[in-house]
Amino acid sequence: MLLAHAIAIAEARSYIAALDDHALTPLGSIAYDRALIYFDAAHDDQVPALTDVPLDDSTILYQLATKAITDLDAYGLDPLHIELTLAYLADAWALDNIAPGEEKPPLPSWIDPGASS
Numbered sequence: 105m106l107l108a109h110a111i112a113i114a115e116a117r118s119y120i121a122a123l124d125d126h127a128l129t130p131l132g133s134i135a136y137d138r139a140l141i142y143f144d145a146a147h148d149d150q151v152p153a154l155t156d157v158p159l160d161d162s163t164i165l166y167q168l169a170t171k172a173i174t175d176l177d178a179y180g181l182d183p184l185h186i187e188l189t190l191a192y193l194a195d196a197w198a199l200d201n202i203a204p205g206e207e208k209p210p211l212p213s214w215i216d217p218g219a220s221s
Contacts, residue, residue, distance in 0.1 A: 109179040113147055116176060119169035120193065122157035123200075126165065132200025139192035143173075146185040166197055 120143060124136035159165055173189050 106179075112172065112176055112179060116169060116172035117143060118157050119165055119172055122159065123162060123165050123169060123193075123196070126160065126162050127196075127200050128162075129200050129202070132196055135192070135196030135199045139189060139196050142192050143189050146181070146189065162201075166193070169193060 117140070120136060120140045124133055124140060127133035127136055157165065159168075170190060170193065173186060173193070177183065177186055
């Protein structure tokens with residue numbers, strides 16, 4: 105693994121972890137944890153988070169995380185892993201950013217055991 109590849113993985117992981125740290129809802133936090141676990145499994149837990157991310161704006165963190173995950177394609181990461189990580193991240197974002205009075209989206213089947221697959 106090249107240094108640039110390791111830094112790219114650490115950067116993406118740092119943004120996902122920062123989103124989890126700034127989650128507004130318990131379901132959002134659980135969903136970000138799920139995205140982080142999947143991301144780590146795709147990389148065999150090789151690289152920890154780089155540093156604390158000095159941002160509090162979750163919209164910017166989400167955009168940075170999405171870009172960092174997408175950029176891993178340049179290092180030969182399986183496109184399926186990229187798409188699934190982005191899907192987990194999008195689910196977490198949707199669960200964590202529900203406006204007051206807005207109807208909640210249906211829970212993904214991995215959170216709601218009563219949901220049909």
